[in-house]
Amino acid sequence: MPSAFLPPHQPVQIVLPDSTAIPLVCDSPHSGTDYPADFGYAVPLADLRKSEDTHVQWLWNAVPTVGGTLVHATFPRSYIDVNRHERDIDLTMLADAWPGEVAPSERCITLGNGLVFSQTTARSPIYARRLTASEVAHRIESYWRPYRHALAHLLAGAAVRGPRWHLNLHSMPSNAYERLGRVAPGPLADVVLGDLNGSSCSAIFTEMVGRAFRSRGYTVAINDPYAGQDLLREFGDPARGHESLQIELNRALYLNEQTRELLPRAQDLRDDIAGVLQDIAAHIRGVTNSHA
Structure with a gap:
């Protein structure tokens, strides 16, 4: 694959198309596994890792093969979550005054999953201290902002000649409903597609x-239990031809959720995703050709 245009130690990795480019940008914001030295967490690393979308960028490695661009974070979401608004801050985490505006989300307040996580997925406090405002500002400037700027730049470039497509790539725990504090209406789907209830992506x-x-044997749900988060709100605008769709994969399909190791059948899922990407690329070429 082509080299990313940012060096390996940077917070964002970008893999460019290795075939004729199409206006498709795919990003995996939560699969990073490089834990910064200044994190200062006070829980076992294994507990933190349960919030990772481990190996998602590997599952979608065929994106450049079909002409798309693949973007992924190198740092963990529990350090700072690029799929949250920069004002999604819990002031009770801070040891001193925050200089800007804040607008904590419900998930930030109830689950501890805001811009900077305060709790593990098991609801244990991540820190034995309060963070300073300068620590959070550093994470925003050195991790959150470079990722968001890179993704925005790539999507703007993809849309120069008309519509563009954005796939926001994730994995979900097999006990997702329980983690969210919800009663499961039935078995968790293999794949959950989130379009912010129709606002970030066209129904088509x-x-x-x-x-x-579905044609490859997977069960699919729409917006249940995940409809999408801030990256879809930022970049989805189907009225302008800007399609942003979140794709959640059930981790039980490919991952040992305790050890974070790939299951033997992970390669089958990866191969199926490559086929899905071929279908998506064909759809995109059909639409773009009709606009030519």
Whole structure:
């Protein structure tokens, strides 16, 4: 694959198309596993790792093969979550005054999953101290902002000649409903597509991606239990032809959720995703050719 245009130690890795480029940008914001030295967490690393979308960028490695660009974070979401708004801050985490505005989300308050996580997925406090405002500001400036700027730049470039497509890539724990404090209406789907309840992506594209997974034997749900977060709100605008779709994969399909090691069947899922990407690329070429 082509080299990323940022060096390996940077917070964002970008893999450019290795075939004729199409206006497709895929990003994995939560699969980073490089834990910064200044994190200062006070829980076992294994507990923190349960919030990772471990190996998601590996599962989607065929993105450049079909002409898309693959973006992924190198740092963990528990350090700072690039899929949260920069004002999604819990002031009770801080030892001193925050200089800007804050607007903590419900998940930030109830689950401790805001811009900077305060709790593990098991609801244990991550820190035995309060963070300073300068620590949080450093994480925003050195990690959150470079990732968001890189993704925005790539999506703007993809849309120069018309519509563009954005896949926001994730994995979900097999006990997702329990983790969210919800009663499961039935078994968790293999794949959950989130389009912010129709506001970040056209129904046509959401349905097309759903068919691509179903045709390969996977169960698919729409917006249940995840409809999407801030990256879809930022970049999805189907009225302008800006399609942003979140894709959640059930971790039980490919991952030992305790050890974070790949299961033997992970390669089958990876191969199926490569096929889904071929279907998506064909759809995109069909749409872009009609606009030519």
